[in-house]
Amino acid sequence: MATRASGRTVGGLRSLSLQAPAVTLLLIWMLVPLGMTLWFSFQRYNLLMPGMGGFAGLENYRYLLTDPALWSSMGTTLILVGSVLAISVIGGTLLAVLYQQDFFGRGVARVLAISPFFIMPTVSALVWKNMMMHPSNGVLAWFNGLFGLPAIDWFSSYPLLSIIIIVSWQWLPFALLILLTAMQSLDDDQVEAARMDGAGPVAIFFFITLPHLKRAISVVIMIQMIFLLTIFAEIFVTTSGGPGLATTNLAYLIYIRALLEFDVGGASAGGVIAIILANIVAIFLVRMVAKNLED
Amino acid sequence: MNNASTQRRVGLAILAWTITCLIFFPIFWMILTGFKTEAQAVASPTLFFTPTLESYVEVQGRADYFKFAWNSVYVSVGSTLLALLIGIPAAYSMAFLPTKRTKGTLLWMLSTKMLPPVGVLVPIYLIFRDLGLLDTRTGLTFVYTLMNLPIVVWMLYTFFKDLPKDILEASRMDGASTLQEVLLLLIPLTLPGIASTGLLSVILSWNEAFWSLNLTSSSAAPLTAYIASFSSPEGLFWAKLSAASTMAIAPILIFGWLTQKQMVRGLTFGAVK
Numbered sequence: 001m002a003t004r005a006s007g008r009t010v011g012g013l014r015s016l017s018l019q020a021p022a023v024t025l026l027l028i029w030m031l032v033p034l035g036m037t038l039w040f041s042f043q044r045y046n047l048l049m050p051g052m053g054g055f056a057g058l059e060n061y062r063y064l065l066t067d068p069a070l071w072s073s074m075g076t077t078l079i080l081v082g083s084v085l086a087i088s089v090i091g092g093t094l095l096a097v098l099y100q101q102d103f104f105g106r107g108v109a110r111v112l113a114i115s116p117f118f119i120m121p122t123v124s125a126l127v128w129k130n131m132m133m134h135p136s137n138g139v140l141a142w143f144n145g146l147f148g149l150p151a152i153d154w155f156s157s158y159p160l161l162s163i164i165i166i167v168s169w170q171w172l173p174f175a176l177l178i179l180l181t182a183m184q185s186l187d188d189d190q191v192e193a194a195r196m197d198g199a200g201p202v203a204i205f206f207f208i209t210l211p212h213l214k215r216a217i218s219v220v221i222m223i224q225m226i227f228l229l230t231i232f233a234e235i236f237v238t239t240s241g242g243p244g245l246a247t248t249n250l251a252y253l254i255y256i257r258a259l260l261e262f263d264v265g266g267a268s269a270g271g272v273i274a275i276i277l278a279n280i281v282a283i284f285l286v287r288m289v290a291k292n293l294e295d
Numbered sequence: 296m297n298n299a300s301t302q303r304r305v306g307l308a309i310l311a312w313t314i315t316c317l318i319f320f321p322i323f324w325m326i327l328t329g330f331k332t333e334a335q336a337v338a339s340p341t342l343f344f345t346p347t348l349e350s351y352v353e354v355q356g357r358a359d360y361f362k363f364a365w366n367s368v369y370v371s372v373g374s375t376l377l378a379l380l381i382g383i384p385a386a387y388s389m390a391f392l393p394t395k396r397t398k399g400t401l402l403w404m405l406s407t408k409m410l411p412p413v414g415v416l417v418p419i420y421l422i423f424r425d426l427g428l429l430d431t432r433t434g435l436t437f438v439y440t441l442m443n444l445p446i447v448v449w450m451l452y453t454f455f456k457d458l459p460k461d462i463l464e465a466s467r468m469d470g471a472s473t474l475q476e477v478l479l480l481l482i483p484l485t486l487p488g489i490a491s492t493g494l495l496s497v498i499l500s501w502n503e504a505f506w507s508l509n510l511t512s513s514s515a516a517p518l519t520a521y522i523a524s525f526s527s528p529e530g531l532f533w534a535k536l537s538a539a540s541t542m543a544i545a546p547i548l549i550f551g552w553l554t555q556k557q558m559v560r561g562l563t564f565g566a567v568k
Contacts, residue, residue, distance in 0.1 A: 014388065014392060014473065015388040015389075015392040015393075015394055015397075016388075018384040018385060018387060018388035018392075018473075019384070019385045019389065019400065021381045021384070021385070022382060022384075022385035022404070022444060022448055023385070023400065023404075025381065025444065026404055026407050026441065026444060026445065029407065029441040030410060032418070032422075033415035033418040033419055033422075034410070034414075034415065036415075036417070036418035036421075036422075037414060037415055037417060037418055040417060040418070095314065098307075098310070098311055098314070099311065101307055101311070102304075103304065103307045103308040103311050103312075104308045105308075105312070106311070109311055109312060109315040111552050111555075112315050112318070112319040113314070113315050113318050113319065115318075115319060115322055115548060115551070115552075116318065116319075116321075116322065117551070118498065118502070118544070118547050118548050118550075118551035118552075119322065119502075119544050119547075119548070120501065120502040120504060120519050120522065120543060120544060120547070121502065121504045121519070122504050122508075122519050122520075122522040122523045122526075123325075123522050123540040123543060123544055124321075126522060126523075126525055126526060126536060126540070127321050127322075127324075127325045127536075127537075127540065128321060130531060130533055130536065131321070131324055131325065131328060131533060131537070132324075137337045137338075137339075137533075139320075139324060142339060142340045169318075169321070172318075173318070174562075177555060177558070177559060178559055178562070178563060178567050181556065181559040181567055182567050215566070215567070216563075216566075216567045219563050219566045219567055220563075223562065223563065226409050226411070229411060230411040230412060230413045230505070232413065232504070232505050232508070233504035233505065233508060233519070233523070236504075236508060236523065236526075237523045237526040238526070250413070251411070251413040254413050254414075254416060255413065255416065258416055258417050258420065259416075259420065264417050264421070267416070267417050268417050268418075271413060271414040271415065271416065271417060272414070274411045274414045275410060275411060275414035277411075278409055278410065278411045278414070279409070281409075282409035285409070286402055286405060286406050286409075288566060289402065289405060289565070289566050290402055292565065292566045
């Protein structure tokens with residue numbers, strides 16, 4: 001009894017020392033910047049005005065919450081996240097069903113279709129902005145020309161839609177990749193039995209495939225949400241948040257406040273809001289992963 | 296009956312391949328444009344032209360492409376090796392010496408990954424400025440190590456757990472130390488898993504574009520930041536942009552194709568297998 005107890009303590013100690021570097025580093029990486037962001041958010045702190053420091057109380061928050069730019073950027077964030085999620089999840093599910101069918105060259109087609117997810121965001125954004133969407137020399141303008149239609153100046157006429165298209169192009173393949181994997185565990189016998197009973201492809205999709213994919217879909221939604229909440233590079237290289245504030249999301253607004261206007265206090269208050277938003281999503285995701293860890 | 300099913304299959308193949316070509320088209324077009332001259336690149340789109348390596352040569356000659364490529368290799372490989380070095384012992388202890396806290400620790404690590412980078416941009420920028428780490432490869436390597444550490448630990452943990460426990464126990468009976476156990480048994484036995492974990496970490500670091508754009512300017516700028524410099528409106532160099540982009544994505548595209556299955560495990564924290 002005694003030896004077992006001490007054995008467990010030794011094991012516990014060993015386990016602790018092996019985990020210590022990883023845990024300590026992550027703890028510092030999380031707590032120090034988080035604490036600083038929180039601290040700065042209550043400070044009057046602008047790098048351009050070094051003499052103006054001091055405790056600001058809720059002033060940064062009051063200023064931020066009454067700033068129309070914040071609400072417009074929250075709206076943009078919502079539209080961006082919502083549209084990309086809808087496009088990538090619905091499109092990804094339908095495509096997963098399609099790529100699950102047996103057709104000539106399926107393996108190659110799958111690999112090509114998931115490729116956009118592996119492209120670095122600055123490349124995707126610039127290829128779309130220049131070679132696809134350029135109003136005079138882009139492929140889309142050329143395509144419109146074939147039908148005698150006027151070319152569209154995507155980034156001035158539909159700036160947010162353009163960003164949504166680019167980001168969806170990157171994330172739909174992610175949904176496809178995850179959902180195709182989840183598809184592999186679909187029970188073929190069950191599908192076959194349903195077909196024998198006279199279920200059509202639509203019924204099979206809604207009553208067998210979709211319920212089977214439910215969990216994978218929710219994982220995709222949550223993971224994408226966390227990344228989409230802070231889309232940055234795509235906006236940085238294409239519109240720089242403009243025209244006006246048309247494509248400024250929360251992440252880009254914080255960037256403007258911090259590194260272009262040097263308003264550390266205001267940017268930090270924005271950062272706190274971003275963290276709270278991400279955490280609301282994160283709680284659900286962590287719960288789901290935890291449940292999965294049990295079985 | 297047979298005829299109808301053949302028709303259906305041909306229709307399906309046509310539909311699937313049309314969609315595939317549409318999705319892949321921008322990448323295909325970019326690769327193609329890289330072999331054009333600047334004049335051809337902005338001319339009316341065509342599939343037929345005399346390919347030239349001019350843009351590839353110029354990208355290296357004028358813009359010193361390999362400097363940025365080396366920065367990318369340095370930070371992504373460096374951060375991956377560091378993350379593996381720190382992650383392997385942690386994952387080992389979680390998989391083979393689990394305590395009551397293990398599950399909580401794993402979930403907590405996962406949750407640090409969900410902190411939006413923009414939320415801590417200000418403090419990290421200021422700390423980096425004060426420590427002289429702005430625009431250094433060391434600084435970026437460090438950020439990427441911590442950024443990927445939770446995924447690395449998580450993935451290694453799932454691979455280690457798949458290993459039969461008896462094997463390690465037998466070696467422990469034979470008097471092997473922890474270090475011997477890890478180096479001589481665990482690592483060789485789970486090498487494919489460790490390799491795909493490493494590849495995922497390399498891919499994520501290579502494509503990372505928030506910290507690289509904000510923390511580097513020139514001397515430590517990786518390819519993500521270098522490509523971003525093509526966004527300046529004064530010069531539209533599509534052929535050079537395409538050539539540089541093609542070189543920048545080629546290795547990662549191949550890694551991605553090779554590891555897609557294991558990647559799903561890492562990206563969804565084992566929630567989708």
